[in-house]
Amino acid sequence: MPNKKNSLITSECQLTANNYYTHETDRAYMSVSLFKDFLKCEACALAKLNDEWQPEEDKTALLVGNYIHSYFESGESHSKFIEANQSSMFSTRGKSKGQLKAPYKIADEMIKQLANQKLFKQLYEPGEKEVIVTGEIGGFPWKGKIDSLRKMHGFFCDLKTTRDIHQKIWNNQTRQKENFVEAYGYYYQMAVYIELIRQTFDIDCLPFIFAVSKQTPPDVEALDFVSDESQELLDLAMQDILDKQPRIWKLIKGEEKPKRCEQCEYCRATKQLTKFVHADEL
Ligand SMILES: [Zn+2]
Numbered sequence: 037m038p039n040k041k042n043s044l045i046t047s048e049c050q051l052t053a054n055n056y057y058t059h060e061t062d063r064a065y066m067s068v069s070l071f072k073d074f075l076k077c078e079a080c081a082l083a084k085l086n087d088e089w090q091p092e093e094d095k096t097a098l099l100v101g102n103y104i105h106s107y108f109e110s111g112e113s114h115s116k117f118i119e120a121n122q123s124s125m126f127s128t129r130g131k132s133k134g135q136l137k138a139p140y141k142i143a144d145e146m147i148k149q150l151a152n153q154k155l156f157k158q159l160y161e162p163g164e165k166e167v168i169v170t171g172e173i174g175g176f177p178w179k180g181k182i183d184s185l186r187k188m189h190g191f192f193c194d195l196k197t198t199r200d201i202h203q204k205i206w207n208n209q210t211r212q213k214e215n216f217v218e219a220y221g222y223y224y225q226m227a228v229y230i231e232l233i234r235q236t237f238d239i240d241c242l243p244f245i246f247a248v249s250k251q252t253p254p255d256v257e258a259l260d261f262v263s264d265e266s267q268e269l270l271d272l273a274m275q276d277i278l279d280k281q282p283r284i285w286k287l288i289k290g291e292e293k294p295k296r297c298e299q300c301e302y303c304r305a306t307k308q309l310t311k312f313v314h315a316d317e318l
Contacts, residue, residue: 051168051179059085063288065170065179066281068225074284075221078294080302082287091301099124100143101197104248105183107147108195109165142250146197149254156246156258160184160193171235173228174278176285180225180232191242192229196222201247201255217245217259223273226261231274 049055049064062070062085073081083089099121106117118125125140127133136144150156163184170179184193198216205219206212217223226243233241242260249255261270286292296303 051170053166053168056168056179056181059087061179065177066173066284067179068221068228071224071277071281071284072221074287075280077297077300077303078284078287079296079306080300082294083302085288089302089305093301095124096139097197100139100250103140103143104147104150104197105195108150108161108184139250142252142254145252146248146250146254149256150195150246150248153246153256153258156256159186159191159244159258160195160246162186163193169229169232169236171232173231173274174281176281178228178232180229182229182233185233185241187237187239187241190239191244192233193244193246194222194225194229196220196245196247197250198247199250201249201257216247218269221273223269224277227270227274228277230270 049061051061051065055061070081070085073084080089080091084091103114103117103121103125106113125137127135127137150160161184163186164182165184167182167185168179169182170177172178182192183195186192196216198220201216204213204215207214207219222245226245230241230243233239242262244261245259247255247257247259261267283292287294298307
């Protein structure tokens, strides 16, 4: 891995908390979420990045995640978040008018569960929050945002909300069931964050995940990546990034034609039948 401290100069645009999530900086820096988008469907990822199409997806899961993150960031962040998202969070009609909608009531239970954990309070809460890191991976610029970083202690924590921490999720490509860490690409995220922290601050940090479930009552788990098996999965994730990102950058620059998955929301919305598919191959 290259170890460039001045990695910001690899890109023409300066990253800030305000422009971190814009498509402008997405075009200048690869991120784990953009990379995972391209793995799912190139045509869809590119159409989103080029502002040619927006998914109809339910925003609630994202908002619930941000609601919980902002709570542990600071009282000010949490108030700001609630203020900005009032219309989606509070019921506006019927008996429950003015009350928090159900997903946010569950989110409050998830917050309570985390706040009740000594380990979480010791490790996550004192960390520096939402730390932007950048660097070069395989010769290309990358960005990342660390939920909670403890530079002096040599570790960082990521907070994940998930339906059920112990459920196994089917992977159609490998034809195997995976836990949520693998299924949602969190090995990619941890591998990239270790590398970007190393390049930004010149320190080696251990990754931890605090996971909290949307069940009643919420389940909670603290995950590390120190086993040989975990290390191998982190290495495989990084290798996969090195192998696949050159094509993704070509797609972004318009030098390659994106492949359609023909199954995602974007592909269904833009589908044109041109040939027959053998019935037995569906
Ligand atoms: Zn698709």
